[in-house]
Amino acid sequence: MHALHESWRVLVPGGQLLDLRPLSINPPFEVIYPTEIKVPGLVDMSLDRENEVAANRALDEVVQAGTFKIKERDLFDFAYYWDSVDGAIAYVRDEWEDSAQIPEKLVKRACSLPASPQMQNRVRIQLRLQLTSLEKA
Amino acid sequence: MSVDPIRDPEGCEPSHLTAASQLAGSRVIEIGCGNGRLTRRYASLPKEVVGVDPDLADLRKARKDLPVRAPQAHLVCAKAESLPFKPHEFEVAIFAWSL
Numbered sequence: 442m443h444a445l446h447e448s449w450r451v452l453v454p455g456g457q458l459l460d461l462r463p464l465s466i467n468p469p470f471e472v473i474y475p476t477e478i479k480v481p482g483l484v485d486m487s488l489d490r491e492n493e494v495a496a497n498r499a500l501d502e503v504v505q506a507g508t509f510k511i512k513e514r515d516l517f518d519f520a521y522y523w524d525s526v527d528g529a530i531a532y533v534r535d536e537w538e539d540s541a542q543i544p545e546k547l548v549k550r551a552c553s554l555p556a557s558p559q560m561q562n563r564v565r566i567q568l569r570l571q572l573t574s575l576e577k578a
Numbered sequence: 579m580s581v582d583p584i585r586d587p588e589g590c591e592p593s594h595l596t597a598a599s600q601l602a603g604s605r606v607i608e609i610g611c612g613n614g615r616l617t618r619r620y621a622s623l624p625k626e627v628v629g630v631d632p633d634l635a636d637l638r639k640a641r642k643d644l645p646v647r648a649p650q651a652h653l654v655c656a657k658a659e660s661l662p663f664k665p666h667e668f669e670v671a672i673f674a675w676s677l
Contacts, residue, residue, distance in 0.1 A: 444658035448609060448671040451663045457599050461591070461616075461674045496677045515598060517590050521583040532580040570591065574598050 445503045449577055458509055458575040460500060463519065463568040465489040465540075470547055471565040472526060472554050479554055482547030484533065484566055489540035500573065509575040518567040526551045529564040585615070592619040595672070604669040609658045610676025614640025621648035624670075629653045630661060 448458055467483040503509045523529040530551070533543050595601070595616070601623040611617045611629030613636045621627050621644055629651065631637055637653045644651050656662050658676070 444609060444673070444677070447659060447661045448607075448673070450665050451607060451661055451667050452671055453666045453669055456666075456668060457670045459595065459599055459670065459672045459674075460677050461595065461672065462677060463675065499677065513598060515594055517594050519586050519591055520588065521585055522587065523581070523583045528581045529583070532583060535580040570594075572594055572598055 445499055446508075449503070449508050452577045454577060456577045457512075458577065460496075460573040460575070461570060462493075462496065463489075463570050464516075465493045466569045468566050468568055470529070470543070470551060471567075472551060473563050473565055478565075481550030481554065482544055484547070485542040485544055486540060488542060492540075500575075504575070507578055510578055511573060512576050513574040515572040515574075517570055517572070519570045520565055520567045523564040526554070526564055529566065533566075589619075591616060595674075596620060596623065599670055601670060605667060606670045606672065607661075607663070607668045608672040608674060609661070610673060611640060611653070612636045612676070614643055614653070616674045617651065618644050618648075621645060621651040625650060627651040628663075628668075630656050630658065632657045 465486040467486050469480040470482055470484055472479045504511060530543055530548060533541055601620055604624050605626045606624040607628045607630060608617050609630050611631050614629055617629045617640060627650060629640060632655065634655050637655055640653055
């Protein structure tokens with residue numbers, strides 16, 4: 442909330458505020474083959490839901506206070522690619538520990554899929570990103 | 579130690595960002611720029627870019643990776659709640675994965 446007030450202070454009248462962030466929608470864990478994509482399960486992003494609610498609330502408050510008005514909202518995908526199933530699982534567990542979890546069922550299914558050593562970037566997780574454009578009132 | 583993935587090779591993030599705003603010729607502040615992962619992808623467009631983050635180690639990495647064609651990009655170590663700038667200094671403020 443204070444950060445949004447500070448951004449309001451440093452913006453010129455009519456200036457633009459852009460809020461870009463991933464949504465806590467569970468994305469598919471995609472294993473890519475030359476002719477198909479297999480999905481052994483969904484990555485659980487529920488750990489991040491609390492932060493998302495707080496950020497939404499902060500935006501709602503400045504809009505309701507009349508300091509910013511929402512001009513536009515856009516959704517798009519942001520893809521991560523790994524060379525291997527193991528690499529993707531290790532990365533999510535190490536680097537996204539505060540926001541995501543890989544269910545054990547997904548790990549078992551993904552590890553039982555046939556290998557495709559000739560492929561590069563064979564695992565993909567696409568987060569859904571939201572870009573909100575606001576104007577300083 | 580886990581291996582870094584390839585992120586957004588399609589360039590969706592910078593293309594949506596530039597489509598949603600007039601970065602070219604503007605004074606832009608990115609609040610919570612972290613290691614400059616996104617900053618460096620649009621840094622050559624604005625008249626001035628200031629990336630702000632409280633983490634000095636991240637800012638060092640951001641400095642190292644900023645493109646040489648973006649001399650108008652600056653990095654400042656500060657908290658989002660207390661920005662060391664005068665009122666009305668920027669046309670665009672960006673929170674990228676930081677709100």
